[in-house]
Amino acid sequence: MAIDLSAILNFAVKEKSSDVHLKAGLPPILRIYGALVPIKNHPRLAPDEVAECALSLMNDVQQDTFKTNHQVDIAHSVPGLGRFRVNVFQQRGAVGIVLRVIPMQIQSFEELHLPPVVEKLSSEMRGLILVTGITGSGKSTTLATMLDYINNNRSCNIVSVEDPIEFLHRDKKSIINQREIGVDTNNFSDALRGALRQDPDVIMVGEMRDMETIEIAMTAAETGHLVLSTLHTIDAMETINRIVSVFPPYQQKQVRIQLAGIIKGIVSQRLLATQDGKGRVPAVEVLVSTGFVRECIEDKEKTKEIKAAIEKGYTTYGMQTFDQSLMNLMNQGFITYEDALLQSSNPDDFALKVSGVSGTDDAEWTGGGGE
DSSP states (O other), X not given: OOOOHXXXXXXXXXXXXXXXXXXXXXXXXXXXXXXXXXXXXXXXXXXXXXXXXXXXXXXXXXXXXXXXXXXXXXXXXXXXXXXEEEEEEEXXXXXXXXXXXXXXXXXXXXXXXXXXXXXXXXXXXXXXEEEEOSTTSSHHHHHHHHHHHHHHHOOOEEEEEESSOOSOOOOXXXXXXXXXXXXXXXXXXXXXXXXXXXXXXXXXXXXXXXXXXXXXXXXHHHTTOEXXXXXXXXXXXXXXXHHHHTSOHHHHHHHHHHHHHHEEEEEEEEEEEOTTSSOEEEEEEEEXXXXXXXXXXXXXXXXXXXXXXXXHTHHHHOOBOHHHHHHHHHHXXXXXXXHHHHHOSSHHHHHHHHTTOOOTXXXXXXXXXXX
């Protein structure tokens, strides 16, 4: 019996799932607000059913890629329902499928509960803006909102390179060309080189995966374009170190100088369940480029001071650390004190700040309440 994928996806969207897992021996499993929940009364899936379902999602090129690499990223659309980012993979010789639900509507910064400084960053005309976080932390959603903001407010040419294309953008004030790896182009670096010859104002790179892609993206930001991209790093400091460490040691000093010159902001995210259990909300660390931040990036010894620079830049520049963001979410009633404490970078320090005891270095921190 074939899997009724359409029915499963309809149910998943109705239940506000973020992901759907199809694994042999189990019923379909949904991720709802961070928790894994099996679909009740659904029969367990047989290995050949999952394999057959996977093949039906792929074209010939993607099937060849899967045969060679034992995994493939693809996009799947269901008319009237939405789009899904799909990863098909092999485990213990059987085929597995994970589908990420991509919302039909691109949400605003306010709907995503992102701090106002993220909107301000989207108004930059040139330079590099990075959105970072672990898998499933909402990076693609934030990037889509930033692109949509540019599309609504600027007349420019936007080129995106994605693997696969997730949110579909229509031309508004801007024209936007979306290229998919494996369909419209072979890889990120080739597509980026091509993008530089397509008269772009804004370039969105789905992910900076290797040295070549990072190098071209940095050059594009240096030559007057606005470049947006993502990295799988947990905060601003790790992001700087990760980019620099991709290059050989003899190049690293130069890369630090180059990076300090082009970086406009780093937005790092973690998704937390809301206290009513009916949604998720992002805790967001935001780094904005200032004179001192540029010094911290250039000087290897000073990079560890980035967190303090973010904390002190709360009032003046709208920057915020994760702990300041958590405090804000807690004060607004989105999350509980217990969850905030659990997610905080420094629980002891966080507990002291909640009880009103200030540290010696946080004169600039308003406690995240913005008073």
